[in-house]
Amino acid sequence: MMNVNWLRSFCTLVEEGHFTRTAERLHMTQSGVSQHVRKLEEQLGTELLVRQGKQFSLSGAGERLYAEAQDVLLALSNLELAVVEDPPYEGEVRVMSPGSVGLKLYPQLLALQQRYPKLTIDYRFAPNTDVEHAIAESTVDVGFMTTKSTLADVSCTSVAEESLLLVTPATVEDADWDTLMALGFIDHPDGSHHANLLLGENYREFQHSNLFPRKGFSNQIGLILEPVSMGLGFTVLPAHAVEAFPKPELIKVHKLAHPVRETLYLCSLRHRPLQKRMETVIAEAKRWL
Template structure:
């Protein structure tokens, strides 16, 4: 999870932090405000949330992701960067999603001057033991994070 649960019966532990990246077509040289407005926003399941976090810290003109014209939407992680790779717009994604894209030569992932990360939480029911097989899964997940 990327936010702590508000439920009293749920315990949340921070396990990692992941950078959010601005992703543009490879041809974009300088992602200034005017360029982003001209490109349009490629939205996804967490697109508005990610854009609000990263762009709000880096562009004084930014108020909300709805300022940008939208040219696409995807809820499949493997397809989120396809519209960006063919020049239709830009998006904001966690680093792992960018690294998984199969055509990295067609996109440019950018760490902005004011970096923003999302904390990843491991959540479980408070006061309840963890099964051995889940401990194995958790150990392996932490190793990869």
């Protein structure tokens, strides 16, 4: 493999046309520059310079090497910069979270990308377990979860809380137990978990969401409240998902005696340092949570 230092000395000599100026530019001795060129010639098995006293010209091989070497040295220089530099507003950041958090954060992160077009946001909506495994497998950079990870490689820090809300059709005045039983439950991927947390704290009759007639299911966070708004049932959802619903006049959020809030955790791979662009995204996310 060709020695990069020898190649750089050769190309600099061609550009300067003089051993003394080359040595000064590279902070070397003239003999060091000569030695690099000699070693390069020995390695390639051909003469690169046609020497005439203190003057020189390029051989055919020297001209070809110089033409090709410029691109190689530029690519290596760019590679070095890409590795060393860590710009805060450039590059891709992969984020994953449950849907409710995503409804809150994704528009704000897109606005961040508008301000810094070289920043790319890759946002995926997924349940907690998928977020956890994606972080552990390094397929995402930053994750938000509503439960703390059980995996040793995933680091979680509490960053916010989000209320769980009981939502019925707008026509429901009093969400007592009999009313909920008559309405039936609109389920979703976290429906049972959310119902257990909120309804278990507020209704002595509650044991499990399976007690309610199941009136529908949706795994699309933006559509879970559609059947509720049409009078087809009730559900329990995090506040961000309720706030994002475009027809608030068709639903009603009921204030319960014992409010319940979920903790939101910021999660990342434990032993992987966060790059500055990831820190930029995290700071913006925290601002809106």
